[in-house]
Amino acid sequence: MSLTLHSPLDMHLHLRDGDMLKNIAKCSASSFSGGLIMPNLVPPVSSKEDILAYKSRIKEAIGDEEFEPYMTLFFKPSYTREFLESIKDEVVGIKLYPAGITTNSEGGVSGFDIDELSPTLTAMSELNIPLCVHGETNGFVMDREAEFVSIYEKLASAFPKLKIIMEHITTKQSVEALDRFENLYATITLHHLLITLDDVAGGMLKPHLFCKPIAKRPEDREALLKVALKAHPKVSFGSDSAPHPKEAKEACGCAAGVFTAPIALQVLAELFETNGATFDKLQDFVSNNAQKIYGLKPLEKSILLEKKPFLVPNDYNGVVPMYSGETIAYSIV
Numbered sequence: 001m002s003l004t005l006h007s008p009l010d011m012h013l014h015l016r017d018g019d020m021l022k023n024i025a026k027c028s029a030s031s032f033s034g035g036l037i038m039p040n041l042v043p044p045v046s047s048k049e050d051i052l053a054y055k056s057r058i059k060e061a062i063g064d065e066e067f068e069p070y071m072t073l074f075f076k077p078s079y080t081r082e083f084l085e086s087i088k089d090e091v092v093g094i095k096l097y098p099a100g101i102t103t104n105s106e107g108g109v110s111g112f113d114i115d116e117l118s119p120t121l122t123a124m125s126e127l128n129i130p131l132c133v134h135g136e137t138n139g140f141v142m143d144r145e146a147e148f149v150s151i152y153e154k155l156a157s158a159f160p161k162l163k164i165i166m167e168h169i170t171t172k173q174s175v176e177a178l179d180r181f182e183n184l185y186a187t188i189t190l191h192h193l194l195i196t197l198d199d200v201a202g203g204m205l206k207p208h209l210f211c212k213p214i215a216k217r218p219e220d221r222e223a224l225l226k227v228a229l230k231a232h233p234k235v236s237f238g239s240d241s242a243p244h245p246k247e248a249k250e251a252c253g254c255a256a257g258v259f260t261a262p263i264a265l266q267v268l269a270e271l272f273e274t275n276g277a278t279f280d281k282l283q284d285f286v287s288n289n290a291q292k293i294y295g296l297k298p299l300e301k302s303i304l305l306e307k308k309p310f311l312v313p314n315d316y317n318g319v320v321p322m323y324s325g326e327t328i329a330y331s332i333v
């Protein structure tokens, strides 16, 4: 069995910087046509110069692969309309992090005071720049995302014309919110379609599956699978592939992030097949939905997948991928 995916897109991707960027950029660039690049560097991407410089470092790391880095900016409530107008053509979205919630998010938003956020969000809404949100509170780790749904609702009703992307959703509460507000959208990762907290910490601790938001309950995974497999039109694939060096994962104080870039499309093909979903739906989930939601015209690129065992390498330049050392059913040929 084989299938061809047309211009697959990864709408939530961490490419990092420096040596890590050089190490792993091709893992995404060889199988995707483009990706939405997260801005949480140190310091975060927050000016036009930062965007352009980071984009050129990414292009250099990609080499001659055909891959479009769609850039994002790190949200700050101080951005003026004039500034947003000046960067609007360089970005596909602006990423909002609650302060301190994940890797390099210390400069994020604390408290969600609508009046304080209003000038920037109103301008974004008028300029048609989507707001991508890491939606977690500082509450108990299993409840953080569900608690954040009320903030999504507050934002969605205060700015009804603003496209709000609930990034890497992990709960049935977020899935339900999708249909309550016209302007709420979502990305879903591969790993949250596959694992629950049991896979991370139910037996021996699996550091390479530890991520933020943490994997939740079986009923949450079911809710995510349901919308992904039918390619709900407001949902697109975003791997949240987040590389860390092996020693930062296999450590006392394990960094959060699952590295899925090199195996994402192969495992998605297997997941859709085993769940009886058609590959047309996979095409929608990994590309067509995102093209509509973000208004993208991606580089034309066909990825041929074949049902042929693929032994996943133990690591890619010192970064351990999901399924390392295991055999998966599909290969990119």
Ligand SMILES: [Zn+2]
Residues within 6 Å of the ligand: 012, 014, 038, 240, 242
């Ligand atoms: Zn992320």
